[in-house]
Amino acid sequence: MNNIELKYGRAKKIIGVVSGKGGVGKSTVTASLAVSLANKGYRVGILDADIFGPSIPRILGIEDVKGKVEIVNPQEVAFTPVTTKEGIKLVSFNSYIAREEDVAMWRGPRLTATLTQLYQNTHWEELDYMLIDMPPGTGDTALTVMQSYNLESIVVVSTPQSMVSMIVKKLTSMANSLGIRVSGIVQNMSYLECGGCSEKINIFSSKSAKEHTLEIGEIFLGELPMDPKLTESMEKKEFSKYVISRPEFAELAGNLEIMG
């Protein structure tokens, strides 16, 4: 399948953020990487490719802001992204519909055609990084993105559990067979912080996040704690403040700068 080129801008690196299973924190990690990279001075865009469950606008606290759609010709429209206060350019299905609870009841071909328009026909201008928040799993959308969007690599978000690792291996096999490089694995909700001591309490398994990553056979990009303050920060629209205050996120973005 041919590569699809961006019509209105350029991105130096396009990185897909993927997960084997839903709910492991892929969108949270995508948004946190965007905040950390923007904080380091990079020009960052996010394509929220999770059209059935677009959560990035809420994570970044801009669910009430709408992007603009302009009609280029009867077959084609162009999109202006929503820009966050951190300067991140976001394109999400929810930013172009009237009510965020409205649903896209579409089968695969319509879904991928719409996503491709969002990818290709957005006024991205100049980006250092475009992060694509993919729907979970190895389905239709993941296949289209990996086959025809100019991906530099993928970052895989997981939780340190053998069952999830098994599903992640399916995803990395898919990437390998399509010639897509895997930058590494982020192990999310990996541990709890002990209040009052520096100990990390593993949540899912006695094995460490690094050991789980080695079992998958990929590079360990980092681990993040399960922290109720993270969810609270989204509710208070203070996600970027939270991310910037925690060294784990800057470390993760630093590892992506090296491996991405």
Ligand SMILES: Nc1ncnc2c1ncn2[C@@H]1O[C@H](COP(=O)(O)OP(=O)(O)OP(=O)(O)O)[C@@H](O)[C@H]1O
């Ligand atoms: N490290 C964390 N600590 C606490 N809560 C977290 C953490 N990471 C994610 N969450 C919470 O877990 C839930 C799922 O996260 P998120 O939406 O990022 O997952 P996802 O993998 O993108 O899900 P899906 O692919 O099904 O859309 C959210 O409510 C989010 O706030």
